[in-house]
Amino acid sequence: MKSNQPLNSEKVFRPANLDELDALAAQTAEGVTYVAGATDLLVQEERWKSARILVDLTAVKALHATLEVRENGVLIGAAVPLSRLIRHPLIRERLPILVETCRQIGSVQIQNRASLGGNIANASPAGDTLPVLSVLEAELRIGPRQNGEFEKLSLDQVMLGPGQTSLNGNRYIAQIFIPFPPRDAFWYFRKVGQRQALAISKVSLAVLGKKKEEKIEEIRICPGSVTPQIVRAQKTESLLRGQPLTEERIEKARAAIECEVSPITDIRSTTEYRRRITGELLREALYLWLRN
Amino acid sequence: MKKSKFNIVGKPVIRQDGLEKVTGQAKFADDINYPNQLYGVMVRVPVAHAKIRSIDYSAIENHPALTTICDANDIPGAKKVGPIKQDQPIFCYQKIVTPGDVVAMLVGESEEELLRLRELVNVEYEPLPVLTDPRKALEPDAPLIHPELGSNLVIHHPLRKGDVEKGFAESDYILEQTYTTPFIEHAYIEPEAVIAIPREGNKGVHIVGSIQNPYTTRKVVAAVLGWPLAKVRIQQAELGGSFGGKDDIMNILSARAAVAALKTGRPVKIRYRREESIQESYKRHAYYMHYKVGFTREGKIKAMKIDIIADGGAYSSMTPFVTWRTVVQATGPYEIENVWTDVRGVYTNNPYAGAMRGFGSPQPIFAQESIMDEIAVQLGMTPDEIRRINGFRSGSITATGQKLEKHDVNVLTVLETAVRETDFARRWRENQQQTKKRLDLAALEEAAANPGPFILHKEDFLEPEEVLRKGIGLAVSFRGTSLGAEGVDAVAAYLSLQQDGSAYLLSGLAENGQGMRTTYSIIAAEVLGLRPEDIYYLDLDTGYVGDSGPTVASRATLMGGGATKVAAETLRQRLEKVLRRHWNLPETTNFVFADRTVYPENQPDRKIAFAELCNLAYWEGVNLATIGWYSGPKVHWDESVGQGPAYFTYVYGCQVAEVTVNLSTGEVYVERVVAVHDPGTVINLLGAQGQVYGGVTQGAGYGLWEEISVDQGFIRELNFDQYLIPTSKDIGEIVPIFVEGEERYGAWGAKSLGEPTLELTAAAIANAVRNATGRRFHHLPLNLEEILLGRKLYPTSKRGSV
Numbered sequence A: 001m002k003s004n005q006p007l008n009s010e011k012v013f014r015p016a017n018l019d020e021l022d023a024l025a026a027q028t029a030e031g032v033t034y035v036a037g038a039t040d041l042l043v044q045e046e047r048w049k050s051a052r053i054l055v056d057l058t059a060v061k062a063l064h065a066t067l068e069v070r071e072n073g074v075l076i077g078a079a080v081p082l083s084r085l086i087r088h089p090l091i092r093e094r095l096p097i098l099v100e101t102c103r104q105i106g107s108v109q110i111q112n113r114a115s116l117g118g119n120i121a122n123a124s125p126a127g128d129t130l131p132v133l134s135v136l137e138a139e140l141r142i143g144p145r146q147n148g149e150f151e152k153l154s155l156d157q158v159m160l161g162p163g164q165t166s167l168n169g170n171r172y173i174a175q176i177f178i179p180f181p182p183r184d185a186f187w188y189f190r191k192v193g194q195r196q197a198l199a200i201s202k203v204s205l206a207v208l209g210k211k212k213e214e215k216i217e218e219i220r221i222c223p224g225s226v227t228p229q230i231v232r233a234q235k236t237e238s239l240l241r242g243q244p245l246t247e248e249r250i251e252k253a254r255a256a257i258e259c260e261v262s263p264i265t266d267i268r269s270t271t272e273y274r275r276r277i278t279g280e281l282l283r284e285a286l287y288l289w290l291r292n
Numbered sequence B: 001m002k003k004s005k006f007n008i009v010g011k012p013v014i015r016q017d018g019l020e021k022v023t024g025q026a027k028f029a030d031d032i033n034y035p036n037q038l039y040g041v042m043v044r045v046p047v048a049h050a051k052i053r054s055i056d057y058s059a060i061e062n063h064p065a066l067t068t069i070c071d072a073n074d075i076p077g078a079k080k081v082g083p084i085k086q087d088q089p090i091f092c093y094q095k096i097v098t099p100g101d102v103v104a105m106l107v108g109e110s111e112e113e114l115l116r117l118r119e120l121v122n123v124e125y126e127p128l129p130v131l132t133d134p135r136k137a138l139e140p141d142a143p144l145i146h147p148e149l150g151s152n153l154v155i156h157h158p159l160r161k162g163d164v165e166k167g168f169a170e171s172d173y174i175l176e177q178t179y180t181t182p183f184i185e186h187a188y189i190e191p192e193a194v195i196a197i198p199r200e201g202n203k204g205v206h207i208v209g210s211i212q213n214p215y216t217t218r219k220v221v222a223a224v225l226g227w228p229l230a231k232v233r234i235q236q237a238e239l240g241g242s243f244g245g246k247d248d249i250m251n252i253l254s255a256r257a258a259v260a261a262l263k264t265g266r267p268v269k270i271r272y273r274r275e276e277s278i279q280e281s282y283k284r285h286a287y288y289m290h291y292k293v294g295f296t297r298e299g300k301i302k303a304m305k306i307d308i309i310a311d312g313g314a315y316s317s318m319t320p321f322v323t324w325r326t327v328v329q330a331t332g333p334y335e336i337e338n339v340w341t342d343v344r345g346v347y348t349n350n351p352y353a354g355a356m357r358g359f360g361s362p363q364p365i366f367a368q369e370s371i372m373d374e375i376a377v378q379l380g381m382t383p384d385e386i387r388r389i390n391g392f393r394s395g396s397i398t399a400t401g402q403k404l405e406k407h408d409v410n411v412l413t414v415l416e417t418a419v420r421e422t423d424f425a426r427r428w429r430e431n432q433q434q435t436k437k438r439l440d441l442a443a444l445e446e447a448a449a450n451p452g453p454f455i456l457h458k459e460d461f462l463e464p465e466e467v468l469r470k471g472i473g474l475a476v477s478f479r480g481t482s483l484g485a486e487g488v489d490a491v492a493a494y495l496s497l498q499q500d501g502s503a504y505l506l507s508g509l510a511e512n513g514q515g516m517r518t519t520y521s522i523i524a525a526e527v528l529g530l531r532p533e534d535i536y537y538l539d540l541d542t543g544y545v546g547d548s549g550p551t552v553a554s555r556a557t558l559m560g561g562g563a564t565k566v567a568a569e570t571l572r573q574r575l576e577k578v579l580r581r582h583w584n585l586p587e588t589t590n591f592v593f594a595d596r597t598v599y600p601e602n603q604p605d606r607k608i609a610f611a612e613l614c615n616l617a618y619w620e621g622v623n624l625a626t627i628g629w630y631s632g633p634k635v636h637w638d639e640s641v642g643q644g645p646a647y648f649t650y651v652y653g654c655q656v657a658e659v660t661v662n663l664s665t666g667e668v669y670v671e672r673v674v675a676v677h678d679p680g681t682v683i684n685l686l687g688a689q690g691q692v693y694g695g696v697t698q699g700a701g702y703g704l705w706e707e708i709s710v711d712q713g714f715i716r717e718l719n720f721d722q723y724l725i726p727t728s729k730d731i732g733e734i735v736p737i738f739v740e741g742e743e744r745y746g747a748w749g750a751k752s753l754g755e756p757t758l759e760l761t762a763a764a765i766a767n768a769v770r771n772a773t774g775r776r777f778h779h780l781p782l783n784l785e786e787i788l789l790g791r792k793l794y795p796t797s798k799r800g801s802v
């Protein structure tokens, strides 16, 4: 690939490694459109047709192949297909909540192409991995590298609202580091769509919790599709943190989260339904935790 | 026991066209291209109701990408078409009556360029008030969709039997309820595509397309061109799904392509993208149904009064026939002395409605089977009990005054089979108990609307274990086979044996994906002692066999099967004659045709190979080709009171749906559907099972997800991201069971199955949901919002979350 040729027409680049990618990102004055699995991009026909420069990320090993298990977590290339995560034995063991969300995305065909980076950068509040990445406190590594280093950002620093990210100036998501939760942590992910497959979420909910001596030591709750930006339900979390998990607490938490979320009415659902279901899902999650 | 007399009939036979379809070799209309081909792209106006003032093409007229423009001025013959009333223009020239309407077609080499150019056509129009509610269509001040007709009434079918007022007076209880069902999209996987090829000299035009009813298409194209029928040849390409949907729309697209092909002298292709397909093609009718039923303490129904409005949308299409089936079947398979039914089809500015698998039956079945369960609940009976009391038996008189006889009237047989298979009554009763405790929905809604001060207590909620509820429900139906009093009912089948014993077969009905070629091959093979694979099915072309009417009304196996059997028997008799002469056997000798051999019944060792016999006949100059013809017996109908033997015979079905409902989210999961059908004799077991799997899944879609909702005439769900059909993950086990009743018509009594499999499922699911939740839902589909909030919520078109 020649990265220094004038970029004044419709072009597709397929950089072969990180250096080529970074050079391309840095030297291209115009905005480029990155492509990983293309499962979002291809259906947004107007977007890809109007894109002047497409940059295919699937030849950059650091993005498309990285799956590095470390002691405290796993480093995942932003363009790694979700089905690789679903099949990976250690991810299945240590991050079942991530595997569960990936499994519920689209269909097997979609999972074979779709990536975490694409799900994040597409910046849909209905992106199913987002609430899960949020409760896992994933760390996003953003390129191009400055002095050989990726910038490290949290999800809410990157995904700012529907279709909005902070990834301007040809910045891209390179990798995602996900710390392992404790082995005995409670986890829950549920998505409610109109049907069982190939359905975009009307509401989803991710919960990660840990008890210590019958009290909730730590709890992270993140709903999807009900807030413009993916944010944790901090008020509801603080209502639960440090408290014993009781039926009464559960009902309070349910009411609290219904107040905390600000769902909109759009093409897939309505404020009324979404608010209600967020509460119901939290209740379902906490009862599951209480009863086992 | 019945099967033992057959060699192949009733066994599972793999589809003849299966291999080329699963390997991607099959040629669908859009796979076919001709040299020098042009494309046609439609010009529409974003308005639901308007008077056209002028169409100005000046901005594009001289553009190099444009070969020509076709509009109403280019039509030499009929400017408006339609199967019953000719009210639908090929190109609109007076009015726009729904947003799918087309005013002109741009023709050129590049579709992409044409798509850009169409934005530049300037149509001046005067907007008119929009009528979207069919219940208001007949009000005196309603805007008239087709003013020349003087009314928005497309058709009114009254049915009067007995004295309903007397029946209600004799009843101990009366139930009254309104039910609605939405517009439905056929959702065939292959959108519309057609090519018209002008032929040299005086040979006319050749059309190849994704066409369900080639003979109907030919009539429309010939009328539009003002040509004799024989000058138009329609050929069916492999068809990627239809479900009744590739009739009117394909006739119109074929006519547009033909007009353009003759104007330019070049082949013209039209192919739709999904959005355009959903926007312009017709739908299953939305129904508004009011049912009033009176019954005694013992459960005997004394009277039923039904008032139905069918939304026909902008054009009449098949509305008169669809609603006719409704009026015949609206009371369900129950003997009721006093019936008063009115079914009215009306015009609105909504997308037009026409034929779709079911054809006027899924709607009333949803209403009638829902109310039957309500009667059972009211009387403390189980749903099967109430149906046993009222169900048709041999000799019963239908609502149209027809006596059911001379075939097995199997309503109760299919019911008992399904009930036994599912242990229905016990489970239904158990589930009724679990629903004693209910969600206080009012309190929950108030809390949701007013979240601040209002905190609910645990008692207001269900225990987490109670959230998942099991339900079981059933529905039964009877269905008139074939066209009935709708029209002429006759079919041709051409069979030609070759010198080596192989054969060509072609019926005048179309392979629309239902596996009909295989069915016919089995029938011919059974008669001639061949294997289905010895028979090579020809491509359907209107030039070869006689007009056999449309491939609709689940009539292909019954009518075309009958014709194929006649053809095969004719050739068999000719071969028998040759053999008698050859072996010097008396006239009375009977032969057995099996395993590609023929022998006298009483001399099984004296065998001749079928191929050898054909060769013998060939050298004797015997005609080994014939056209079999099968026509249905006469039926008649008195329109003024809706009385008469509407159909010459009937089929029966019962489906049981088992569901789990999540009360906290409104999710319904269909765990299992047991589908018991009497289609008469089953010809291809695999084909029959396939009909059940597909029909039940489609019926579940109708019950739970599918809906074309319309906003001021504009369809909201223009693609499959919003119009949700079930996936393989959405439905559990489907168990087909066949009860093969005796029948005199068709090939060995083979009747119909395609539509019966679909018409019952939504009703069975709705009854199962009632059983699970204790709540009755009156409006399809039972989607999450309907179940949870008890009403439909139509999202705005704002795409907030993408």
Ligand SMILES: Cc1cc2nc3c(=O)[nH]c(=O)nc-3n(C[C@H](O)[C@H](O)[C@H](O)COP(=O)(O)OP(=O)(O)OC[C@H]3O[C@@H](n4cnc5c(N)ncnc54)[C@H](O)[C@@H]3O)c2cc1C
Residues within 6 Å of the ligand: A033, A034, A035, A036, A037, A038, A039, A040, A041, A042, A043, A057, A078, A079, A104, A105, A106, A107, A110, A113, A114, A115, A116, A117, A118, A119, A120, A121, A122, A126, A127, A128, A129, A167, A171, A172, A173, A174, A198, A199, A200, A201
């Ligand atoms: C049929 C179907 C079903 C679907 N179902 C679901 C579902 O159930 N749940 C769900 O959440 N989503 C669903 N999706 C959406 C989509 O599959 C996911 O969002 C997926 O994760 C996108 O990943 P991708 O690699 O295909 O992204 P792409 O389409 O390649 O890219 C998406 C966007 O992100 C940008 N981008 C991609 N990678 C990067 C990067 N590394 N750095 C910066 N920008 C980047 C692209 O420029 C583009 O704007 C579905 C899509 C389809 C077509």
